Amino acid sequence: MRKSLGLAALAALLLCGTASAQQINVKIGVLTDMSSLYADDTGPGSVIAAKLAAEDFMKSHPNVKVEVVSADHQNKADAGTNIVNQWIDRDGVDMVADVPNSGVALAISEVIRAKNKVFVASGPASSDLTGPKCSPNTVHWTYDTWMLANGTGKAIVKSGGDTWFFLTSDYAFGHALERDTAAVVEKSGGKVLGKVRHPINTNDFSSFLLQAQSSKAKVIGLANAGGDTINAIKQGAEFGIVAGGQKFAGLLIFAPDVAALGLKTAQGLTFTETWYWDLNDGTRAWTKRWDKERNSAGKLPSMNMAGVYSGTLHYLKAVAAVGSSKDGAKVVEEMKKLPAEDSIYGKSTVRVDGRVLHPAYLFEVKKPEESKYPGDLYNIKATIPPEEAFRPLKDGNCPLVKG
Amino acid sequence: MVEIFGIPSGALFGQLLIGLINGSFYALLSLGLAVIFGMLNIINFAHGAQYMLGAVMAFLLLQWTGIGYWWALIVAPLIVGAIGIVIERAFLQWLYKLDHLYGLLLTFGLALIVEGISRNFLGSAGLPYALPDSLRGGQNLGFMFLPNYRAWVIVASLTVCFATWFVIERTRLGAYLRAATENPTLVRAFGINVPVMITLTYGFGVALAAFAGVMAAPIYNVSPQMGSELIIVVFAVVVIGGMGSILGAIITGFSLGVVEGLTKVFFPEASNTVIFVIMAIVLLVRPAGLFGRRT
Numbered sequence: 001m002r003k004s005l006g007l008a009a010l011a012a013l014l015l016c017g018t019a020s021a022q023q024i025n026v027k028i029g030v031l032t033d034m035s036s037l038y039a040d041d042t043g044p045g046s047v048i049a050a051k052l053a054a055e056d057f058m059k060s061h062p063n064v065k066v067e068v069v070s071a072d073h074q075n076k077a078d079a080g081t082n083i084v085n086q087w088i089d090r091d092g093v094d095m096v097a098d099v100p101n102s103g104v105a106l107a108i109s110e111v112i113r114a115k116n117k118v119f120v121a122s123g124p125a126s127s128d129l130t131g132p133k134c135s136p137n138t139v140h141w142t143y144d145t146w147m148l149a150n151g152t153g154k155a156i157v158k159s160g161g162d163t164w165f166f167l168t169s170d171y172a173f174g175h176a177l178e179r180d181t182a183a184v185v186e187k188s189g190g191k192v193l194g195k196v197r198h199p200i201n202t203n204d205f206s207s208f209l210l211q212a213q214s215s216k217a218k219v220i221g222l223a224n225a226g227g228d229t230i231n232a233i234k235q236g237a238e239f240g241i242v243a244g245g246q247k248f249a250g251l252l253i254f255a256p257d258v259a260a261l262g263l264k265t266a267q268g269l270t271f272t273e274t275w276y277w278d279l280n281d282g283t284r285a286w287t288k289r290w291d292k293e294r295n296s297a298g299k300l301p302s303m304n305m306a307g308v309y310s311g312t313l314h315y316l317k318a319v320a321a322v323g324s325s326k327d328g329a330k331v332v333e334e335m336k337k338l339p340a341e342d343s344i345y346g347k348s349t350v351r352v353d354g355r356v357l358h359p360a361y362l363f364e365v366k367k368p369e370e371s372k373y374p375g376d377l378y379n380i381k382a383t384i385p386p387e388e389a390f391r392p393l394k395d396g397n398c399p400l401v402k403g
Numbered sequence: 404m405v406e407i408f409g410i411p412s413g414a415l416f417g418q419l420l421i422g423l424i425n426g427s428f429y430a431l432l433s434l435g436l437a438v439i440f441g442m443l444n445i446i447n448f449a450h451g452a453q454y455m456l457g458a459v460m461a462f463l464l465l466q467w468t469g470i471g472y473w474w475a476l477i478v479a480p481l482i483v484g485a486i487g488i489v490i491e492r493a494f495l496q497w498l499y500k501l502d503h504l505y506g507l508l509l510t511f512g513l514a515l516i517v518e519g520i521s522r523n524f525l526g527s528a529g530l531p532y533a534l535p536d537s538l539r540g541g542q543n544l545g546f547m548f549l550p551n552y553r554a555w556v557i558v559a560s561l562t563v564c565f566a567t568w569f570v571i572e573r574t575r576l577g578a579y580l581r582a583a584t585e586n587p588t589l590v591r592a593f594g595i596n597v598p599v600m601i602t603l604t605y606g607f608g609v610a611l612a613a614f615a616g617v618m619a620a621p622i623y624n625v626s627p628q629m630g631s632e633l634i635i636v637v638f639a640v641v642v643i644g645g646m647g648s649i650l651g652a653i654i655t656g657f658s659l660g661v662v663e664g665l666t667k668v669f670f671p672e673a674s675n676t677v678i679f680v681i682m683a684i685v686l687l688v689r690p691a692g693l694f695g696r697r698t
Contacts, residue, residue, distance in 0.1 A: 036628060039527035170672055199675045203623055203632055206421045207667035207674075210547060214414050230529060230624055238534070238550045238622065240541055260624060262531040299526060 024064045026325045028054065028312060029093040031083060031108065032123065034072035037201050037227030038100040041254040041302045042123050046098040048293045049305040052286075053312035061320055069093065073104050075200065080104035081111050088115045094325040095120060095315055098308050100226075102126035102173035106133055113137045117328040120315050122307030125225070125252060126176040127391060130355040134398035136329045138354045139315075142307030143274050145177040146391040148251050151272030151360050151384055153184035156219055156249050164249075165217035166195035167208055167232055169224035174200075177223040177251050185221075193217045198228070205232045209239050218246060225252045230260050237265050254302040258377050263368040266377075274360045274389075275303035275345065276378055282343035300375050310345040311356070314338070349386070353398040360389035413546030418664045420544075424553045426660020427560035428615055432633065433640040433652040434564055435611035438571070441647035442584050442604045445495055445506040450637070451630030452514035453609045456483045457616025458625045459521060462532050472535035472621070479617045480610035487609030491602050514631070521627035529624025556618055563614065564653045571649055580604060639682040645695020655693060 030050045032042045047070045054066035069091065073080035080099070087093035088111075095118040099105045105124030112119045113135040121129055122141035125148065130140045164185050168174040174197065182192045194215045196208050209232070212220045220241065222229050229250055236248060250257075253271045277287040277300055286309070290301050318334035319325045332354070340348040340356070348358040363378040371377065393401055432454060439447045447453075460479035464470040470478060490513065498506045534552055541550040571577040583590045583597045591597050616630075623629055640659050644651030659678055666677040673680075685693060 035522060035527060037527070039522075043527065196671050198671060201632065202675075203629070204425055206424065206553075207418055207664055208671070210414065210417045210421065211668070213548070214417075227527070227529065227624070227626070234531070234624065235622065238541075238552065240548045240550070244548065256526075260529050260531060262533075265531070296526065 022063060022323060024319060024324065026064060026066045026095070026316065026319055027091065027093045028066060028068050028315075029084070029087045029091075029096045030068060030070040030098050030308065031073050031080060031096050031104075032070065032098045033075055033100050034070075036075055038075070038123075038225065040256040040260070040299070041226050042098055042100040042304045042308075045290070045294060045299070045301055045305045046123065046308045048290055049301070049308040050097055050312050052289060052293070053309045053316065057313060057316040061316075064316065064320055066316065073099070073101065075101050075104065077104050077107040081107050084108045084111050088112075088117055094118065094319075094328070095312075095331075097312055097315075098123040098304065100124060100304065101171075102129075102176065103171045105129060106172055109133065109135050109138050112328070115328075118315060118325075118331050120308075120311040122311045123304050125173050127180060127396070128172075128176060130351075130353045131391075131396040131398055134353045134396070134400050136354075136400060137332055139311065139332060139335055139350055139356060140354050141311040141356045142303055143252075143272075143360070144355070144390070145173070145180045147274075147360055147389050148177060148272050149181035149184045150391075151362055151389065152249055152251055152270060153181045153221075154188055155270060155362055155382070156247075157185055157188040157190040161219035161247055161249065162190040163217045164190060164192045164219045164221050165212045165215040166192070166221045166223050167205070167212060168195055168197045169200050169228055170197040171200055173225070174223045178221070181221055181223065181251055198224070200224075200228065202228055203231065205235045206239060208232075209236055209241060213239065213241060213244065213246065219249050220246055221249045221251055223251055226254075226257065229253060230257050233261055233269075234265060254304065255300045255375075255377060256302050258365055259298065259300055259375070263366060263371055263377070266365045267367045269365045270362065270381065272360050272362055272384070272389075273303045274358055275306040276361065276363065276380075277301050277306075277375065278378070279361075282346075286344045298374065300377075306344050310340070310342050310348070313342050314340040314348075314350075351393060353393060353396055353400055355390055355393075355396075357386035357390055359386055360384040415665075415668065417547035418668045419661055420547065420549065421553075422661035422664025423657060424556055424660070425663060426657035427556050428619060428633070428656075429637055429640050429660050430564050430653045430656025431560050431615040431618070432612060432637040433644065433656045434567055434649065435608040435615075436637060436641050437644070437647055437649050437652035438567065438611070439605060439608035440641070441649065442580055442608075443495070443601055444499060444503065444584075445510070445605075446503055447605075447608065448507055448511040448634070449490075449514040449517070450510075450609075450612050451632075451634030452517040453483055453487065453612040453630070454616040454619070454633065455521065455625075455627060455630035456486070456517065457613025458532070458620040458623075458629060459525065459616075459627075460613065461617040461620045462530050462625045465532070472617075476614065476617050480613040483613035483616075484606040484610030488602055488606040490609075491605040495605065496598070496602075514634075518627050518631060525625075525627055527626060527628065529626030529629070532620040532625050534621045552621060556622075559618065560615075563611070564656075567611070568649050568653060636678055639678045641692075643678075643682050643685045643692055645692025648692065648694040648696075651692060651694025 030047045050068045071083045097120045100123035102124040119138040127144040127146040168178045336350045362382040461475040538552040644655035667674045
């Protein structure tokens with residue numbers, strides 16, 4: 001009797017499942033830096049971006065219920081893996097987004113792969129995420145070190161900056177950025193004269209700047225990010241680096257960093273990004289919405305935050321197409337099949353190695369007198385088409401790519 | 404150029420000078436900590452937050468009232484010092500008789516609250532604070548380019564450190580203070596208002612931190628975590644110098660700045676751990692610190 005009752009219940013359940021539009025529950029975890037050197041480039045702004053994506057998607061797909069949670073990884077790989085383990089095992093998180101800090105990202109990518117969930121990596125930079133460490137569960141949005149090196153490095157060598165000295169953040173991200181940029185510099189006919197590696201989150205760069213100065217290199221490549229880049233550039237101005245004829249190449253600079261530096265110090269910096277709030281009507285409208293939620297005067301969204309929005313939206317589309325969020329690899333496969341399009345990133349495609357392709361832009365920071373309104377920071381110097389902006393598929397050594 | 408251990412001597416001198424500049428900050432901050440610990444027996448973990456408040460105050464003074472760097476150098480420490488006095492009256496005065504741990508936990512909690520609030524309002528990337536015009540530019544010393552502002556940091560820090568040491572160790576006021584920490588009841592019997600003196604001492608220690616904060620504002624970005632990054636190192640400096648030793652704090656502050664500077668030349672990767680290695684060694688060999696007295 002009990003058995004048949006159970007069977008009946010099961011049958012009823014199955015019927016319900018197929019008859020009505022299936023209710024899909026998705027839980028998204030934004031793992032980010034809430035309090036340290038990357039918090040203004042990602043952090044709370046990224047959480048808002050994920051929530052906006054969830055909101056937009058639920059409007060058009062009432063049968064999908066999206067919940068967004070967030071946590072601070074404190075830039076520690078062990079803290080990050082602990083959170084992701086708990087999220088997946090206990091809280092039922094299906095997808096992890098953002099994750100600035102390549103060290104943390106590479107660590108959790110393995111966890112997510114083992115547990116067959118999805119990692120939409122919009123925050124980390126290391127190109128290894130779609131290279132030797134690529135995973136069928138990872139999609140790399142926004143940017144990577146190869147693209148930064150290729151865009152900025154090439155442009156600077158072309159304009160005469162052919163000898164380089166690197167100031168490198170001493171962890172996975174800095175190493176990858178330095179490696180990829182050095183390769184581009186040498187390939188374009190430039191020379192690398194030396195490098196110095198500084199601990200992440202360094203307050204005082206004077207000592208490293210002095211070494212860069214005495215190297216006599218024309219270009220000082222900053223293979224670091226966030227607070228580190230800000231401090232290096234600011235203190236470089238003080239030590240007369242630019243006045244002495246050397247030039248900074250900020251290899252990874254976000255709009256919030258430029259705002260923090262001020263145009264007077266930052267003017268003339270050239271770098272590559274894939275997104276800027278003032279690109280078109282779509283990005284401006286989105287920024288307005290973001291700003292309302294962020295509710296903090298003078299803050300600007302970064303390309304990472306836009307990447308969280310865009311990546312989350314595309315992930316949700318794939319979940320809806322598959323009909324469930326439980327099999328991560330299957331969802332990622334669908335993400336690779338579906339064309340991605342949204343109001344802020346335009347059209348993108350997801351390649352087999354997990355790399356997302358979209359155009360990149362070479363920006364130059366405006367002079368203070370060129371800036372017309374608050375947040376008016378960049379001039380676009382060049383648009384790099386997607387297939388040129390990112391590393392060719394065959395050069396990545398990703399095991400997912402056959403032949 | 405002559406080379407020393409494979410490093411051109413010019414580069415070495417440059418690094419020594421930079422070490423001295425960083426040492427100026429270590430000395431100023433550890434001095435405040437040493438004064439507070441020496442006189443109040445409180446391990447002031449909020450010191451980093453108070454340093455940050457000094458910088459933030461300088462920034463706000465400029466934004467809201469147009470008060471520039473030089474006045475901020477005086478006004479910001481006064482304001483933050485006053486906040487310190489309120490903290491001492493409201494919380495710390497109840498803790499003097501208890502174990503050190505209570506003071507440490509309380510001030511640590513206060514630091515977290517202050518930092519959290521600032522982060523909420525200011526964000527993490529930090530706010531720019533321009534160099535004062537009169538200290539722009541720099542001198543070419545041949546082996547390095549010394550920004551005028553950094554030279555000023557060394558001079559100002561040395562002056563303040565020396566003045567503090569002088570007041571506490573060589574004047575009548577200082578003698579009262581030291582006596583009051585040894586035996587408050589007796590000093591009270593001589594008609595000296597000990598609680599007020601203690602309160603003012605805490606206010607002074609906090610003002611020193613804020614002073615260092617204003618000095619740091621044009622060099623580093625004014626950011627909520629600028630204090631917590633520094634405070635751990637400064638505590639190591641105080642431990643190496645000997646808890647509560649004023650002279651010890653000043654001398655170790657400057658010399659550890661130099662040691663750290665040299666590490667950045669020879670083995671940059673170790674530059675943020677070298678101070679702690681020294682601390683561990685000092686604790687093993689001389690548990691009371693280099694200049695501390697055994698109690």
